[in-house]
Amino acid sequence: MKRFQLTALAAASFAVAAPAMAQTSTTNVTLYGVIDAGVAYVNNVASGLNAKGAHNFQAVSGIGQGNRWGLKGSEDLGGGLKAVFVLENGFNLMNGTLLQNSRMFGRQAYVGLQSAQAGSVTIGRQYDSVVDFVSPLTSAKQWATQYGAHIGDIDNLYNSFRISNSVKYTSANYGGFSFGALYGFSNEPNTGNGTGFSHNNAFSVGASYANGPLSAAAGYMHLASPGTANGNGAVSNDYASATDIFYTGTVDKHDIAAAGIAYQIQAATIGFVYSYAKINYANQSSIRVNTFELNGKYQISPNLLGGLAFVYSDGSVSGATALSGITKGTKPRWFQINAGTTYAFSKRTETYLNGVYQRATGDAVVAAIDNVGGPTGTGAQSQIAVIAGVRHKF
Template sequence: MNLGRSIILACGSLATVYVHAQSSVTLYGVVDAGVSYVNNVASQPGAVGARKIQATTGVGVPSRWGLRGTEDLGSGNSAIFVLENGFSVINGTQLQGSRLFGRQAFVGLTNQKLGSVTFGRQYDSVVDFVGPLVSSRQWATQYGAHIGDIDNLYTTFRINNSIKYTSPTYRGLTFGGLYAFSNQAASSSGNGFSNNSAWSVGASYASQALTLGVGHFHLSNPSAGNTGGSNTTGAIVGDYTSPTDIFYTRPVQTQDVTGAGAAYQWDAATIGFVYTFAKLRYVDHSSFSLSNYEINARYQISPAVLAGVALIYSDGEVHGIPSIKNITDGTHPRWTQINAAVQYLLSKRTTVYVAAVYQKAMGDALTAAIDNAGGPTGSNSSYQLAVTAGLRVRF
């Protein structure tokens, strides 16, 4: 019996076994697959593109399976852990760099009054507190993420070697922070403690109708984690790999992202707004900054039918160089994006969906790049249109 089959069988057993009355391990997951059409896809920025029809996996919601465990230690204390694997439905392979538990892997302690402290591979505070407010994380699919996912709200990368604190929720307020070690010794060459490290802070507030979120993260020399980099055991390792993450094609020295968002629910309708500001400083001392403005709305037409629409405007600035090859031919690139989707619940666990995303390069921008659409738009087009239809089952 191979290792993979053994793990699945073990997980199936754990899903229904309680260690004792106050402790449990739960198996959970999502399986998502579909078919997508993209009008123009190139192998790399600057190449000629062509239309693409493809079987897709995890576009609606990333496919995954995981184990979540808790043990009651008494006096309001518990031990907790999460191990979560990302996989492709269409070919069965593991994602996140072929990691077994590449989506999440952490263990920690939690107290009902003091909050929780966890250790491992985890999400940053912008993902935790601002991410739930963007349309891509709600209904617009991965294609609906902001250009290049430069603000990481659709989790292009996770944070290794991290310690995270999350507070209890007090009158709707929750806050937290994270620090991730480089796991590298200091040296006279400049590499060391901060070479490929990270930190983040954030908070959220939720009332009956209003939700607010804010967060900031900082990465120090994240490109050191690329293949052949100076620290491939640090906070960010091998995650700047998607051909649509167009702003990571040059080595990054620091990355900072600040985000804030709000959502207000009125009966069956919810209106939301998200703003993020991202700044990349490259190792050649040039830099790129991008402001993303998103307004989104969703409407629960019936208990089974949800519809949503969003408008995103991304305003960029290049500093220190006149342009970025094949991305922009000047210092002021801009992009506009429209997301639209309809979801139909066949049951509490099974959903079918159709989503369309349109993105156009404007100003000095030379290419569009809908997230995970297969590649950036080709040199023969300034816009991308991606349409996907899929089926999602939760367990």
């Protein structure tokens, strides 16, 4: 990370209006980013549900870790209080375009106050509590790349969407324990006909504990009407990937609960993550998915890491005809294996090789490895993705 200081001199008129205030202020600003690219192979990939599939060799951007550049800063206000901000952009390295629905700072954009004793309050576009606390325990966020995310990222543990218009509290660290909560406003007036304040709003809560070899976390999030026409709400136009198969219908409510635990034994770490996600659609159909992930990683040498994970997703559908492109009945299931290695050339530069196998079982009719370009084509129920990539952090 490149660190520099910006010194703002108070204007003469401001000095006259407030003579007791200091004439200079210093903001510490950090420029940071991630540049990630690779080459991938995927079989049985189609452009969308019920389309013909084929294999694909492709150059890919940000699969190991999302490409970004950002500015974050703080100003010491005295008494242990700081002003803080983050502006973080997401981009496609292969063509230079903006991500997160072409937002300038679509990954994160917030400002707030932070106290070493009481925690922080921030306002803007931010991650929810499930992402903040539970997501770091998944294999996808540690080493398995975005391809290792759970089916359709229905539990948002790979943060397919952020929360706009949000106010967020994050506690300080109290002996390894921390917690937080977030509320995302709909920014819509109450019209008296069932829309308004809760028309595309969101809230979440979460907590984590880390002490020695043990880490644990839990979180919950509720989205109200995220699929509505309220484009200025908490979640707007973020269900963008062709492999986000559960968002093809208009979503009325979306609930996510997740928890995870990890324990390190010398060079090895074993972890378990559970998530429950339920989507109610505007046409009165719904789907519930319970996902279980067992993951492990081993530090083979100071530079080389290996990992393996098994993921099982058990679905239950009401109104199956509305989800005919996903399941032929009420009990879709998916099984997935993530395997990979990461080699660090330095603290900032590393290369990785990962493979993911996913199979649709039970009543599920398609597999859909996250962000590979699409679900499996007609008649195919398994998918394989392999990626070799390089990543640099600054």
